[in-house]
Amino acid sequence: MGEYPSILLENAVNQFSSLPSVGRKTALRLVLHLLRQQPSEVEAFANSLTRLKHEVKYCKQCHNISDEDICPICSSRNRDHQTVCVVENVQDVMSIENTGQYNGVYHVLGGIISPIDGIGPKDIEIDSLTERIIPEQIKEVILALPTTMEGDTTNFFIYRRLSALSLPEPLRITQIARGVAVGNELEYTDEITLGRSIVNRVAFNG
Amino acid sequence: MGEYPSILLENAVNQFSSLPSVGRKTALRLVLHLLRQQPSEVEAFANSLTRLKHEVKYCKQCHNISDEDICPICSSRNRDHQTVCVVENVQDVMSIENTGQYNGVYHVLGGIISPIDGIGPKDIEIDSLTERIIPEQIKEVILALPTTMEGDTTNFFIYRRLSALSLPEPLRITQIARGVAVGNELEYTDEITLGRSIVNRVAFNG
Numbered sequence: 570m571g572e573y574p575s576i577l578l579e580n581a582v583n584q585f586s587s588l589p590s591v592g593r594k595t596a597l598r599l600v601l602h603l604l605r606q607q608p609s610e611v612e613a614f615a616n617s618l619t620r621l622k623h624e625v626k627y628c629k630q631c632h633n634i635s636d637e638d639i640c641p642i643c644s645s646r647n648r649d650h651q652t653v654c655v656v657e658n659v660q661d662v663m664s665i666e667n668t669g670q671y672n673g674v675y676h677v678l679g680g681i682i683s684p685i686d687g688i689g690p691k692d693i694e695i696d697s698l699t700e701r702i703i704p705e706q707i708k709e710v711i712l713a714l715p716t717t718m719e720g721d722t723t724n725f726f727i728y729r730r731l732s733a734l735s736l737p738e739p740l741r742i743t744q745i746a747r748g749v750a751v752g753n754e755l756e757y758t759d760e761i762t763l764g765r766s767i768v769n770r771v772a773f774n775g
Numbered sequence: 776m777g778e779y780p781s782i783l784l785e786n787a788v789n790q791f792s793s794l795p796s797v798g799r800k801t802a803l804r805l806v807l808h809l810l811r812q813q814p815s816e817v818e819a820f821a822n823s824l825t826r827l828k829h830e831v832k833y834c835k836q837c838h839n840i841s842d843e844d845i846c847p848i849c850s851s852r853n854r855d856h857q858t859v860c861v862v863e864n865v866q867d868v869m870s871i872e873n874t875g876q877y878n879g880v881y882h883v884l885g886g887i888i889s890p891i892d893g894i895g896p897k898d899i900e901i902d903s904l905t906e907r908i909i910p911e912q913i914k915e916v917i918l919a920l921p922t923t924m925e926g927d928t929t930n931f932f933i934y935r936r937l938s939a940l941s942l943p944e945p946l947r948i949t950q951i952a953r954g955v956a957v958g959n960e961l962e963y964t965d966e967i968t969l970g971r972s973i974v975n976r977v978a979f980n981g
Contacts, residue, residue, distance in 0.1 A: 572869065574847070575840045577831050581823045588805050594962070599794050601865060603824060604831065604840075611828040615821035617787045618809060622817040625783050625810065634781045634810075641780070659807060663778065756800070 578604075630701070632677040632694050634659050642666075642674055649673045651708040654767075655698060655727065657681050657715060660756040665713065668764030673711070676701065681714055681723040690726055699730055702740060709741040711770055715754050728773050743770040784810075836907070838883040838900050840865050848872075848880055855879045857914040860973075861904065861933065863887050863921060866962040871919065874970030879917070882907065887920055887929040896932055905936055908946060915947040917976055921960055934979050949976040 573579035578600065585596035603611050627633065628640035635641075642648060642662075652673030656662055662675050678693040701707060710731060714720035724744060731742055746769035755763065779785035784806065791802035809817050833839065834846035841847075848854060858879030862868055868881050884899040907913060916937060920926035934948055952975035961969065
């Protein structure tokens with residue numbers, strides 16, 4: 570007998586402890602909690618994961634997670650479609666939406682440039698951002714990436730790419746105000762600071 | 776649009792945040808992590824849960840989680856089958872096994888008496904414990920329940936039930952030494968303290 574009294578139990582614990590910041594003791598507690606639920610509830614838990622993976626879509630315009638080909642923000646008539654806020658991931662869209670301070674649309678990169686993790690410009694949605702500018706008549710791109718080295722690198726890369734475009738009229742490139750503490754992820758920033766940093770955005774100076 | 780950009784995403788987040796001590800932000804991070812994995816990996820995660828729920832067994836003798844009708848501890852020839860350690864749950868068996876200080880068998884109650892949670896003696900495996908004493912010629916019952924009010928109540932209830940049995944020879948009823956800090960759960964006790972408290976067990980004085 571190994572550490573666990575059952576292989577089935579051990580497998581489930583292994584799966585949970587493969588999740589970020591879930592240790593083996595926590596994983597065991599979560600699995601034993603599920604084991605105490607009704608079979609239908611465990612079934613619902615498992616199904617929600619497989620359905621999500623198989624059926625989820627990504628908005629063809631902004632690349633946010635969506636149930637439709639075009640997400641509700643991109644298809645809304647009440648949003649300013651000439652202002653695009655560039656964010657790293659889905660959580661960041663939700664965080665900015667929660668501030669209630671932003672009425673433009675988004676562009677979800679799906680990551681940031683990080684040589685140490687082997688993530689280059691081609692691995693994230695930068696080309697698709699530059700391809701949106703002319704057809705959507707975008708007037709302003711707001712860079713809302715984390716205030717980290719990787720965020721700065723990505724900001725600079727996007728700034729250079731957008732500056733190199735030949736456009737009928739000049740594009741405003743801004744970044745959210747550095748009210749966000751350096752080194753912090755957007756999703757952990759309080760809503761007031763994050764909302765203010767959107768309102769107080771400043772011209773990106775390269 | 777609600778808080779989440781996708782109903783499928785929201786469903787999965789709801790499932791994760793129904794787990795103990797998993798908040799909605801953590802749930803979202805876990806779900807988005809899974810979403811970045813291969814479909815086969817998400818499938819494996821989901822399957823491990825449904826298989827566990829449908830196929831897991833409980834040992835007919837000690838009620839521990841098991842892949843067989845009788846668990847490896849109860850079927851081992853190298854264990855002392857006349858000494859039974861009574862614990863609240865599966866984690867406690869694993870904690871005591873990890874000390875390497877105990878060579879008897881177990882009896883997993885599957886809970887402790889807790890009037891505030893509506894858990895009475897009939898809801899946990901107390902009857903099946905008393906029924907084991909004569910046929911298995913058990914000589915000692917070690918009470919290893921948490922050092923909480925509920926643990927004390929359950930200890931006392933079991934002590935009275937066992938004392939009322941008419942047995943061919945007297946049964947030794949002990950409890951683990953109170954080296955375990957009052958108010959603590961067994962699974963969070965360090966192995967040295969827990970191991971010593973098994974070795975230094977004392978007669979249960981009612």
